[in-house]
Amino acid sequence: xxxxxxxxxxxxxxxxxxxxxxxxxxxxxxxxxxxxxxxxxxxxxxxxxxxxxxxxxxxxxxxxxxxxxxxxxxxxxxxxxxxxxxxxxxxxxxxxxxxxxxxxxxxxxxx
Numbered sequence: 001x002x003x004x005x006x007x008x009x010x011x012x013x014x015x016x017x018x019x020x021x022x023x024x025x026x027x028x029x030x031x032x033x034x035x036x037x038x039x040x041x042x043x044x045x046x047x048x049x050x051x052x053x054x055x056x057x058x059x060x061x062x063x064x065x066x067x068x069x070x071x072x073x074x075x076x077x078x079x080x081x082x083x084x085x086x087x088x089x090x091x092x093x094x095x096x097x098x099x100x101x102x103x104x105x106x107x108x109x110x111x
Contacts, residue, residue: 021047035064
């Protein structure tokens with residue numbers, strides 16, 4: 001393949017990815033703890049990757065693990081947390097920085 005063909009293919013792929021990524025913004029997800037049964041509702045504020053499992057954030061002191069509902073969220077409750085793309089990696093551990101550079105989003109409580 002010639003360089004021009006490669007660049008054109010890359011441009012088409014990039015446009016498709018960006019369009020699909022923008023469709024993710026605003027999606028709602030529910031994470032439920034296997035230990036305490038508590039749940040949180042998340043919303044994607046930015047395009048990116050979110051984890052399947054989280055440490056429990058529903059009940060203070062719970063050491064359980066929360067599982068994603070894979071964006072099947074029939075709950076009408078407002079989001080309690082949002083996934084966002086950090087603007088800087090200065091306060092991140094090397095592992096967090098690697099996750100972020102590969103498209104990972106960070107989680108914060110909604111005020």
